[in-house]
Amino acid sequence: MSEGEFWNPGMELLSGEEIRNLQLRKLREVLERCLHSPFYRQWFRDAGFEPRKLAAMEDLRALPPMDKETLRGGDPRRFLTVPMEEVVRLHSSSGTTGQATVIFHTARDIDAWTELVARCMYMTGVRRRDVFQNMMGYGLFTGGLGFHYAAERIGALVIPAGSGNSKRQIQLMRDFGTTVVHVIPSYALYLLDVFRELGLDPRRDTSLRMAFIGAEPHTESLRRRLEESYGIKAYNSYGLSEMSGPGVAFECPFQEGMHVWEDSFILEVLDPRTLEPVPEGEEGELVFTTLHREGMPLLRYRTHDLARVLPGPCRCGRAHRRISRIKGRTDDMFIVKGVNIFPMQVERVLLGVLGVGSNYRILLETVDNRDEMRVQVEVSGDLWHGEVRELNQLRRRIVQELRQEILVTPQVELMEPGSLPAGEGKAVRVVDMREHARGD
Numbered sequence: 348m349s350e351g352e353f354w355n356p357g358m359e360l361l362s363g364e365e366i367r368n369l370q371l372r373k374l375r376e377v378l379e380r381c382l383h384s385p386f387y388r389q390w391f392r393d394a395g396f397e398p399r400k401l402a403a404m405e406d407l408r409a410l411p412p413m414d415k416e417t418l419r420g421g422d423p424r425r426f427l428t429v430p431m432e433e434v435v436r437l438h439s440s441s442g443t444t445g446q447a448t449v450i451f452h453t454a455r456d457i458d459a460w461t462e463l464v465a466r467c468m469y470m471t472g473v474r475r476r477d478v479f480q481n482m483m484g485y486g487l488f489t490g491g492l493g494f495h496y497a498a499e500r501i502g503a504l505v506i507p508a509g510s511g512n513s514k515r516q517i518q519l520m521r522d523f524g525t526t527v528v529h530v531i532p533s534y535a536l537y538l539l540d541v542f543r544e545l546g547l548d549p550r551r552d553t554s555l556r557m558a559f560i561g562a563e564p565h566t567e568s569l570r571r572r573l574e575e576s577y578g579i580k581a582y583n584s585y586g587l588s589e590m591s592g593p594g595v596a597f598e599c600p601f602q603e604g605m606h607v608w609e610d611s612f613i614l615e616v617l618d619p620r621t622l623e624p625v626p627e628g629e630e631g632e633l634v635f636t637t638l639h640r641e642g643m644p645l646l647r648y649r650t651h652d653l654a655r656v657l658p659g660p661c662r663c664g665r666a667h668r669r670i671s672r673i674k675g676r677t678d679d680m681f682i683v684k685g686v687n688i689f690p691m692q693v694e695r696v697l698l699g700v701l702g703v704g705s706n707y708r709i710l711l712e713t714v715d716n717r718d719e720m721r722v723q724v725e726v727s728g729d730l731w732h733g734e735v736r737e738l739n740q741l742r743r744r745i746v747q748e749l750r751q752e753i754l755v756t757p758q759v760e761l762m763e764p765g766s767l768p769a770g771e772g773k774a775v776r777v778v779d780m781r782e783h784a785r786g787d
């Protein structure tokens with residue numbers, strides 16, 4: 348790869364050792380800033396932590412990790428290391444798991460974040476000549492504005508389409524020759540049905556060449572399906588509003604894991620029970636410390652997202668460590684008949700079966716005091732209108748493959764294409780109606 352393929356070669360091409368040195372230097376600055384925040388002064392005092400004595404990165408472990416609960420525990424302004432006048436914007440999480448959390452940004456914070464997302468987009472090949480359609484929700488959600496400003500910074504033509512309104516999305520793509528989209532993967536899958544309904548084939552009838560997919564867990568099978576159906580490359584994009592938003596970790600052209608921008612984040616992978624680091628390469632909870640944010644830095648923030656660090660260097664030449672696809676959140680996991688199950692295990696099976704359509708969901712119910720798991724799966728249009736015998740075969744096959752993967756025998760219900768609720772935001776894959784889940 349030539350230098351020209353890097354947005355910020357100075358940062359992207361640091362060696363592992365240079366990254367560690369830079370992190371330590373930046374961490375000291377961040378800790379110094381934190382002394383201006385009432386929250387951190389107290390947090391440090393309670394932990395007996397002396398920020399000015401930090402000698403090595405490991406010393407940070409003396410601080411207890413924080414999470415959404417820590418953020419929700421009072422006025423978010425107590426985290427600020429700058430006067431409120433310096434704050435120019437706030438964003439908040441999508442709140443799929445309870446009350447939203449707020450992050451304040453200064454102008455410099457917005458700039459640093461924009462640079463990170465631009466770096467991601469440029470890495471995969473977005474250039475000035477591209478037409479970028481941002482199909483993510485604008486507003487408090489960070490997926491909209493985060494990508495918007497980054498694409499503008501690169502100089503692409505930005506279509507701020509926002510989420511939903513599928514027919515108009517397709518119209519915009521065709522009218523303006525959209526080449527790159529940013530989209531929630533479950534929605535991208537759903538949109539294929541709309542293309543079909545309109546008698547269009549995205550491979551033939553659009554100029555799409557690339558998609559950034561993120562904001563929710565999804566499997567390699569889903570990615571491949573999108574790539575084949577749209578005739579594009581789909582890159583996994585990971586972020587969370589507490590870490591500013593998108594731009595935390597992103598796939599390079601080799602699509603072998605997502606590079607975490609370690610000049611801007613310290614990554615730890617911890618055992619969610621003991622909060623000790625897992626052995627290198629093992630799965631655990633991602634915990635991040637911001638190094639790029641001045642207004643509201645977060646130290647050792649628990650994401651509840653599960654992934655592992657991939658071994659060895661990447662073929663692209665970047666030493667920033669790579670993480671695997673996110674397996675799910677620690678709170679996504681559900682237990683049926685004593686077995687731990689992640690929704691992504693179900694998705695992996697479903698999308699590997701020919702005839703399965705664009706949407707599915709998992710219903711958990713209590714029947715005769717026992718857990719029942721029901722999987723509703725849309726099938727392809729051809730199959731739905733075809734023979735009953737084939738539908739039965741498909742159903743049996745899905746039951747069998749699911750049983751092998753999750754060790755529980757679910758009920759499988761085949762559904763008409765388009766009959767399951769398809770939201771514009773993150774997909775709700777599991778509906779838990781069991782008595783204990785309802786709090787009865």
Ligand code: AMP
Pocket residue numbers: 439440441442489560561562563564565583584585586587588589592650652673676
């Ligand atoms: P929010 O703060 O509302 O943007 O939500 C962030 C959360 O969305 C993360 O903590 C993850 O659980 C999930 N998420 C974001 N991007 C991805 C991705 N590429 N793969 C899997 N989950 C993701």
Ligand code: ZN
Pocket residue numbers: 599600601606661662663664665
């Ligand atoms: Zn790479």
